[in-house]
Amino acid sequence: MVRLVTILAVLVSSVIFGQEGNKFEQGMGKAFGIWKEGKSTEASLLFERIASAEKTQWLPDYYVALINCTDAFNPANREKANALLEKAQSSLDNAKTKSDTNSEICVLQALIYTAILVQDPMTNSMKYSPLVMQEYQKALVLNPNNPRAVFGQADFQLSGAKWTGVATKPLCAEINRSLELFANFKPESPFHPKWGLDRAKQVATTCQ
CATH class of the missing domain: 1.25.40 (Serine Threonine Protein Phosphatase 5, Tetratricopeptide repeat)
Incomplete structure (x- = not known):
């Protein structure tokens, strides 16, 4: 009986973690797709939401930082470059806490x-x-x-x-x-x- 309960617990955990993994991968894939369409602000916001949900994953924070840093190099964004770079640094600091x-x-x-x-x-x-x-x-x-x-x-x-x-x-x-x-x-x-x-x-x- 104990063995049966243990096996069931392992199976349930596997299903839960598998669903969480799929959710992360789906979210990341969607964010990359939005970014590829040229919608950097929307992509950054989605990566940020993923980062909030995935407390141990450094990649979503990294991409928030990369998107905002890349946008700061664009001369068309000169007036908001400082804000973009502050966002980039803040997000990269979060990534560092997860992967130092x-x-x-x-x-x-x-x-x-x-x-x-x-x-x-x-x-x-x-x-x-x-x-x-x-x-x-x-x-x-x-x-x-x-x-x-x-x-x-x-x-x-x-x-x-x-x-x-x-x-x-x-x-x-x-x-x-x-x-x-x-x-x-x-x-x-x-x-x-x-x-x-x-x-x-x-x-x-x-x-x-």
Whole structure:
């Protein structure tokens, strides 16, 4: 009898957890679909709702941060860029509480710092340039083969090369190396970060 009760409990738990997993996957899939349609605000709100329901999942918070950070780079959003970046940082901070040693989160933190820097380069570059490089280096320590970290660090240095005087040939080699890493990259799930290849290809074609 005890064994029967135990088996039933395991079966019920499996069904419940399976339903929860399916709900998470369905929600994430729907949010990605909305984002792909160009509805970034709606996608961000849905990812945020998923994050509120999934207390241990870092990915929904990550995508709220990524969407808002990406929108902040858009010149059309200049007037609301600060609000977008505050939202991005707040969401990434939430992701960090759920996954505190994560190469992808470090890459996104570097991207947020870059977005802050470009809002006012003259004022912000001295403070944020070292922070950007620090985050990329942390990302590479955690995962030396993260293509977004390899590309992001080289791309950031390239963008400032005309002011810093850094040699661009080694940076272009890193851009090309990132293409190889992108080609061999296998995300842990359909929802784990896999963005960046198109931008890396674009930079590689003009890199000298």
